Amino acid sequence: xxxxxxxxxxxxxxxxxxxxxxxxxxxxxxxxxxxxxxxxxxxxxxxxxxxxxxxxxxxxxxxxxxxxxxxxxxxxxxxxxxxxxxxxxxxxxxxxxxxxxxxxxxxxxxxxxxxxxxxxxxxxxxxxxxxxxxxxxxxxxxxxxxxxxxxxxxxxxxxxxxxxxxxxxxxxxxxxxxxxxxxxxxxxxxxxxxxxxxxxxxxxxxxxxxxxxxxxxxxxxxxxxxxxxxxxxxxxxxxxxxxxxxxxxxxxxxxxxxxxxxxxxxxxxxxxxxxxxxxxxxxxxxxxxxxxxxxxxxxxxxxxxxxxxxxxxxxxxxxxxxxxxxxxxxxxxxxxxxxxxxxxxxxxxxxxxxxxxxxxxxxxxxxxxxxxxxxxxxxxxxxxxxxxxxxxxxxxxxxxxxxxxxx
Amino acid sequence: xxxxxxxxxxxxxxxxxxxxxxxxxxxxxxxxxxxxxxxxxxxxxxxxxxxxxxxxxxxxxxxxxxxxxxxxxxxxxxxxxxxxxxxxxxxxxxxxxxxxxxxxxxxxxxxxxxxxxxxxxxxxxxxxxxxxxxxxxxxxxxxxxxxxxxxxxxxxxxxxxxxxxxxxxxxxxxxxxxxxxxxxxxxxxxxxxxxxxxxxxxxxxxxxxxxxxxxxxxxxxxxxxxxxxxxxxxxxxxxxxxxxxxxxxxxxxxxxxxxxxxxxxxxxxxxxxxxxxxxxxxxxxxxxxxxxxxxxxxxxxxxxxxxx
Numbered sequence: 001x002x003x004x005x006x007x008x009x010x011x012x013x014x015x016x017x018x019x020x021x022x023x024x025x026x027x028x029x030x031x032x033x034x035x036x037x038x039x040x041x042x043x044x045x046x047x048x049x050x051x052x053x054x055x056x057x058x059x060x061x062x063x064x065x066x067x068x069x070x071x072x073x074x075x076x077x078x079x080x081x082x083x084x085x086x087x088x089x090x091x092x093x094x095x096x097x098x099x100x101x102x103x104x105x106x107x108x109x110x111x112x113x114x115x116x117x118x119x120x121x122x123x124x125x126x127x128x129x130x131x132x133x134x135x136x137x138x139x140x141x142x143x144x145x146x147x148x149x150x151x152x153x154x155x156x157x158x159x160x161x162x163x164x165x166x167x168x169x170x171x172x173x174x175x176x177x178x179x180x181x182x183x184x185x186x187x188x189x190x191x192x193x194x195x196x197x198x199x200x201x202x203x204x205x206x207x208x209x210x211x212x213x214x215x216x217x218x219x220x221x222x223x224x225x226x227x228x229x230x231x232x233x234x235x236x237x238x239x240x241x242x243x244x245x246x247x248x249x250x251x252x253x254x255x256x257x258x259x260x261x262x263x264x265x266x267x268x269x270x271x272x273x274x275x276x277x278x279x280x281x282x283x284x285x286x287x288x289x290x291x292x293x294x295x296x297x298x299x300x301x302x303x304x305x306x307x308x309x310x311x312x313x314x315x316x317x318x319x320x321x322x323x324x325x326x327x328x329x330x331x332x333x334x335x336x337x338x339x340x341x342x343x344x345x346x347x348x349x350x351x352x353x354x355x356x357x358x359x360x361x362x363x364x365x366x367x368x369x370x371x372x373x374x375x376x377x378x379x380x381x382x383x384x385x386x387x388x389x390x391x392x393x394x395x396x397x398x399x400x401x402x403x404x405x406x407x
Numbered sequence: 408x409x410x411x412x413x414x415x416x417x418x419x420x421x422x423x424x425x426x427x428x429x430x431x432x433x434x435x436x437x438x439x440x441x442x443x444x445x446x447x448x449x450x451x452x453x454x455x456x457x458x459x460x461x462x463x464x465x466x467x468x469x470x471x472x473x474x475x476x477x478x479x480x481x482x483x484x485x486x487x488x489x490x491x492x493x494x495x496x497x498x499x500x501x502x503x504x505x506x507x508x509x510x511x512x513x514x515x516x517x518x519x520x521x522x523x524x525x526x527x528x529x530x531x532x533x534x535x536x537x538x539x540x541x542x543x544x545x546x547x548x549x550x551x552x553x554x555x556x557x558x559x560x561x562x563x564x565x566x567x568x569x570x571x572x573x574x575x576x577x578x579x580x581x582x583x584x585x586x587x588x589x590x591x592x593x594x595x596x597x598x599x600x601x602x603x604x605x606x607x608x609x610x611x612x613x614x615x616x617x618x619x620x621x622x623x624x625x626x627x628x629x630x631x632x633x634x635x636x637x638x639x640x641x642x643x644x645x646x647x648x649x650x651x652x653x654x655x656x657x658x659x660x661x662x663x664x665x666x667x668x669x670x671x672x673x674x675x676x677x678x679x680x681x682x683x684x685x686x687x688x689x690x691x692x693x694x695x696x697x698x699x700x701x702x703x704x705x706x707x708x709x710x711x712x713x714x715x
Contacts, residue, residue, distance in 0.1 A: 079478065148670075160581055165659075221520055222520075251526055254526070257522035308420050309420075358420070375424045381428060388431075
């Protein structure tokens with residue numbers, strides 16, 4: 001079968017299809033399977049592109065870009081099972097909108113301007129502030145269909161919430177960024193949409209004070225949906241203060257009771273000021289926390305640091321010391337932080353610190369093109385990952401050289 | 408690893424770079440490497456919990472209640488269905504306080520913030536009543552709660568006293584299909600001349616049909632295997648899975664291809680070959696090799712015991 005091409009206008013600022021000699025936009029899984037089979041035969045490399053917002057091409061050129069945004073058939077929501085199957089090309093926001101009509105949602109909260117595809121969100125394992133309560137894609141994806149490196153259509157998992165039949169290959173595909181295959185649909189466990197949500201914001205002079213209050217919130221009889229500690233571009237751009245952003249959700253009765261508890265806790269805290277936000281303000285706060293404030297200058301790079309939760313306080317003070325002006329956001333009870341990295345900053349300092357505390361680190365920024373710089377990783381794990389890559393993509397056609405350790 | 412190398416994946420934190428090797432190893436049944444140490448994430452104890460016991464005249468009414476509870480967006484911490492055969496065994500040996508003369512009970516526990524629980528408790532009670540619950544009780548003390556859970560946890564042992572042998576299965580169906588599969592299990596047992604008891608993690612759609620048989624009787628043993636095979640086939644037909652907790656092992660090898668197509672299996676085998684190239688780690692587990700008829704193999708693996 002001849003490869004179908006379509007003209008495609010590259011979106012300014014995104015590497016997407018400009019990095020590929022040709023773009024195809026299959027509308028069915030079978031069509032995609034034929035395209036990949038042919039790409040294997042003709043030894044052509046493939047870059048998978050969804051919404052294009054988190055694409056990482058490592059400055060490389062590819063023979064073929066597969067645009068997944070036409071893979072939108074087969075959405076299936078079974079409210080009584082609290083599961084749904086979503087085609088990979090469907091926009092994340094559209095899937096959520098459809099699920100919300102039956103009072104359910106995929107409780108992931110990725111940074112999204114509305115154009116992210118569900119396949120892209122999962123392939124890049126994106127997360128946001130509600131990770132505090134709901135974890136990440138690994139906690140919610142129950143089945144996947146992919147086209148693998150031999151052009152075969154492969155299914156893993158089932159539309160059930162508990163399953164240990166065979167290997168859990170879903171886990172491998174999440175966060176694999178199109179290097180093991182092309183995700184064509186995903187099934188999720190769902191969560192009931194809370195009847196009510198409300199957001200509180202509190203401002204502190206120091207990181208230590210913000211963290212003390214976060215710990216008090218954690219110990220209190222509260223179940224926040226999100227609890228974020230942030231400074232700089234992800235809150236109020238020019239302020240030096242640290243902010244806590246807290247979202248409560250649930251039944252009206254529960255949210256009101258929790259709001260009362262939280263208000264009295266914040267009133268007694270060392271917060272300079274705090275408030276319960278209006279709905280509009282809350283939407284703005286969370287958007288800023290996810291995507292950054294539009295007023296700030298473009299960011300050079302970010303580092304996502306994973307760390308043992310007990311180390312939160314030391315990590316915060318260490319960061320303030322080495323880079324007092326840098327923006328940062330922490331999910332203190334998940335042990336993850338995203339930290340602004342400037343061009344001048346010595347990245348090896350961050351890597352050494354992450355290694356020293358027994359954590360992990362990933363850099364994200366268009367200037368950081370070498371996978372080795374982007375994803376420092378220890379050799380033993382890397383060697384196993386390389387074996388997996390060769391097993392599932394034997395001809396090395398899927399985005400070669402773009403992933404961890406140059407995979 | 409098979410070459411003797413000691414490798415550490417993950418750490419005392421949640422996210423790692425690259426492929427999720429921890430996720431891949433969990434549930435790999437010793438076919439990729441031998442796990443020598445694990446680090447687990449802990450969660451905060453819930454502020455409070457409530458435990459309920461609902462009684463029903465029919466298994467169908469109980470399983471319909473389960474489906475309706477989930478459909479209402481309530482996900483209890485535990486939602487267990489126990490049928491009359493199991494209740495009888497438990498009460499004759501343990502006295503957990505399960506009601507007699509009922510077809511099934513639901514043991515339901517919800518946990519979380521005290522401010523959330525009372526609303527949920529009311530909704531659950533209404534759902535059970537609407538489906539014809541003949542009784543709905545809340546455990547009034549920690550002692551009562553412990554007694555109920557003891558009945559649940561030791562039920563499998565109690566069953567050993569009422570049958571020479573039993574075969575506990577472990578299938579999964581989408582949660583809304585629970586009433587159908589439970590009805591099917593009992594019918595499948597009847598067709599094969601055997602009784603099937605139920606202890607289910609019903610809220611997850613995870614069924615544990617317990618097939619009662621006499622292991623010294625070849626005909627009954629064969630009938631037990633056939634009943635089990637039919638039940639698993641039905642789970643898959645309903646969009647479910649072969650196992651929710653216990654794994655494939657050697658027991659479910661013959662049903663593997665009912666759930667997975669050739670390319671699905673090839674993908675898993677490629678992963679196994681990558682990490683365990685000689686196949687020396689747990690050979691014969693998970694993947695059917697060679698001829699796909701293992702009736703005699705299965706028989707050796709089915710002991711008169713249970714694992715729940």
